[in-house]
Amino acid sequence: MIKINVDQGLCLGCGSCEACAPEVFELDTKDFKAKVKKGNERLAEASLELSPEQIEKVKEAEGNCPDKAIKME
Numbered sequence: 001m002i003k004i005n006v007d008q009g010l011c012l013g014c015g016s017c018e019a020c021a022p023e024v025f026e027l028d029t030k031d032f033k034a035k036v037k038k039g040n041e042r043l044a045e046a047s048l049e050l051s052p053e054q055i056e057k058v059k060e061a062e063g064n065c066p067d068k069a070i071k072m073e
Ligand code: SF4
Pocket: 006, 010, 011, 012, 013, 014, 015, 016, 017, 018, 027, 033, 034, 061, 064, 065, 066, 067, 068, 069, 070
């Protein structure tokens, strides 16, 4: 399991993470902060089972986030 956190205070709502990994991130249209997708839930932090390909995409999203709001462990 990979734990992914989007710091809601840091997120600028640019949408870059959703563009990189749309199966993992979604920009919340209410508060314009990115959330982690887990089933039907949209969460600031979630633990997910990801394929190696998805992990690479999340790493890319983490690296590209302009405000370093994404953490994964
Ligand atoms: Fe927010 Fe970073 Fe995603 Fe942009 S890339 S929406 S700042 S978490």
